[in-house]
Amino acid sequence: MRRSVAVVEPQAEELAVYFYAILFVRYPEVRSLFPENMDVQRDRLLRALLRIVDLVDSPEHLAQFCARLGRDHRKFGAVTAHYGAVGECLLETLARFAGPAWTPEIALAWQRAYGIASETMILAADDDTRLRPAVWNAQIVGHRHLGNALAEVTVATDPAYPYRAGQYVSMETPWRPRVWRHYSPANAPRSDSTLTFHVRHVAGGHVSHALVYRARIGDMLRLGPPEGDMVLSAPSGRDLLLAAGGTGLAPIRALIEQIANDPHRLQGRHVNLFVGARTGNELYGLDEMLRLSQRHHWLTVRAAVSHEHIPGAEGSLPDVIAASGAGAHTEAYLSGPPGMVAAARQVLLRSGLPPAQIHHDPLGVPVLDAPLDPGHPEKEEDNRI
Template identity: 40%
Template sequence: MDYQITLEPSGQSLRVRSNQSIVEAALEQGIAIHHGCGNGSCGDCKGTVLAGDFEQLPFMPLLLTPDERSAGKVILCKLQPRSDMQIRAQIDTPELWEGQIHALTQLAPSVMEIRLQMDRDYPYRSGQYARIVVPEHADTWRSYSMARPPQHDHSVIFHVRAVPGGSFSDWLFHRAKIGDKLQLSAAQGDFRLRQDNERPILCVAAGTGLAPIEAIVQESLDLGWQRPITIFFGARKRQDFYHLELLQEWGQRYPHFRVIPTLSDVEDHEWDGARRLLPTVAQMGNWQGHEAYLCGSPGMIEAAIDLLLSHGLPSSQIHFDSFTPNG
């Protein structure tokens, strides 16, 4: 069954099937509804139900506060209609930036760093991500976090993991070359360094979830903060680690900074460091009173949130960005 959905304040309307999300239908019908991941992990597609019945499918915990839920806030990429509806939702005026590949650096067998020289200033905050048009697939986008704070030279850096069947990573690892051009959307996301407190910082990163964590930590170091910073960096296999030398260099330069790499490969008997990301986080401290920044897969993020809540850390001090590889 189809339902009539009216989007306010734009007044645009669309037809949505009962087994279809609002975001999915809007994009299918050429309406530039504001969204990010499309899988209930980022919260960029928050909207407000003004009238009508619906089913809210599961999404990442903490995306909506109790007050937001009471006010009718919903996650539109996980919202299916059960009647005609009226919804307040942000409609974007598409603006694209163009970046030219300035450098490609393989950081690990499965991780490529791509440095873009943008055609003009690209405004973003440390921790945010950009949606990138996949070359050769003009209607396909992929989202990647910026891996360092904003620079004055109009350059942007991303860390991209090779994903089997991934349309963007396959192009990047096998066909991309210096000088190729990419189109980027405006920066998105609310994952960013909070500067309104002086709490010590806890960071938990898995794989290329290190990218926005690096940007956030680098910003705090650039600000000259002396509050303790702890990064737990998890990888499946030792070859998946990257930028460990950079993180260890920070540990030598800044007494308040430490990094704990963790490995989940139980067959690597030569590894003498910490094993398994979240059990190590649980064992190495009581994190009450910290400001926590998490980035990795949805499963890791959910487990980390549960862990930190059990340590007495309030949800308002837990910030995260989760990602699901597109294969």
């Protein structure tokens, strides 16, 4: 399987185009499950194939990955019959692009692997159906601009949306049907079942542009099931280090709110919050966190600005964390741009912090890149904040 993927990987773009072309021609009923613009979806196909091959020697982690993928596909409307159609077209596509490297042995290996993966996805989706909806309808009940292309969007769901502070949510908007983007609630669960998201418009981001500039109170969104394991662990006596870059402050803010709502969770521990951005204008939410620290003696807040000279706050977030002297007595939670998270993680590892005490969301497409095994580390990017 690895040999065949190595052969077709240089042809990834053409392979994906061909796969979806024959899938939609043979099974036109599945076209409605996919977004109009297929560019991102084609990349996801290769990611999934590479992840399956990466985990093929670890049945436990392969099953975990496929189960997560199966549960996630419920929100797209995938049903059992679709898996056979996808498998048929996928294997034919791999055979075409692998050429002479596609031996009977490799074909049999892929047939077995796809059969196991699809069966695991189907069973996980069926089990999930008995536990919760595939999606939650969410009405916008609050919308305000925070400046610097940032908006605070509050939604109410019915039924109530079950999640834990620190998790993230996939969201679909009416302006880009079947295009899902991930955002983290900026609040701990509330009794009124509302969730607040902080959304920054990014260049070329059609979903973020709509949520910041087009969305209005009364508009309806759809939310997929909660994901992510960046939730507060059981009290351990260790101090907490929270680091947030940009809108990565949202889930960190939710964790702080959970602690403030349940101070017994601290048990004498201190919380050190580091908020980072490239410029002072991008350093949103700092004033609110500073006010919170004045009300709660257990919270200390420090800012870091990497691309502007601001006395007392100059430096990249990973460098400021390194200078703080955090050691093995710390439990760390990191959220923000992938490069920042990767760099901060390396700083903490070098300081002696065990990997099990460093928590963060996946660095890429969450379902495809969620960590399963320390032996399969995430790709790290040199993109510091």
